Amino acid sequence: MTSGLWQAGLRDWYGPGTSIVQRVRGYRPNRRGEIKLVRWLRVGILRGLSCGAVGFALYVQLDAVGLARDRAVVDAMMLATASFLWRGSLIRVVLRPGEIVCSGMWRHAVVPCSEVKRLHRDTWRGHLALETHGGENIDFALFDGSFWDLYYDFSGVCGDAMRAHARAESEAGSVPGPGPGPGPAGLRRYFNWSVVADPLAVGAVFCGGMALYLTVRG
Structure with missing residues (x-):
């Protein structure tokens, strides 16, 4: 995945200042072979407000x-x-070896590359969506669109990265194609736990309970 994604042409989709933008945007695989597509400006603003x-x-x-x-x-x-603002900062897409993981505010969806049928913008809102061979759809409306789209098509870069990742994994033979037979599990969804947002939510509930108790007592 590490080499296949770059060989698929992703290195040519960064606009001006290619080497600098690649480094700042964080598209190089980390030690676990993952590439994180994150709206860092949005993350910084939301976490600062939080x-x-x-x-x-x-x-x-x-x-x-x-x-x-x-x-x-x-x-x-x-x-x-x-808590709500911090959860908004968790929205991202992670390209793992053999998988595309879409992390939302409340849940994240894990899509094996073998289940990716297409990434398209045929939705009525025009946002990027992923369609699986099973007919399920994942909407990237909260992930799509960014400040950097005013400079160069950053959302297009992310969509191309996901397409290149799925194509590179399939061409490398690391994931089987669609159809019957043994293979990875289909689309999976899990609750998106957060070590910061969840304690904040618990604190909000506690303070709300204290306000109610003081109101009843007083």
Whole structure:
């Protein structure tokens, strides 16, 4: 996968400043042979806003002004917002050896390359979608489109990367083609756990419960 993806022509799809953009965009495979397609600007903005919401919640909690119930309500809202924003930063696509993994806000889908029928933009919204041989579709609406599309077609680059990855894996013979017989499992979906967003959500529920308790008691 590491060499096949580059041999498929991906090295020519980076626009101006090819070597620099390749390094900054992170398209080179990591030690596990994975290539992560991430909207880094979006990730930075969302995580910055999430940290700001957490900081504001801490400030409100440490401030002695106002009723404890009101502070708990504000903290619950801020922590819930921070959790939601952090989950928004988790949206990405990972090209693993033999698989395409689409990580969304709540779930991630694992698609074996042998199950990829086509990547197209035939949806009514015009967003990139992946169709499997089983007729299932994965919509990349939340992943598609970025600031870098104003400079060069970054969303097109990501779509080409996924096509090249599936094609390179099939040509290398590392995954069997579609049809009956033994082979990798089909499309799989899992809940997208987060070591940051989930504790924030738990904190929001706790603060909401405290606000309700103080309201009933008072």
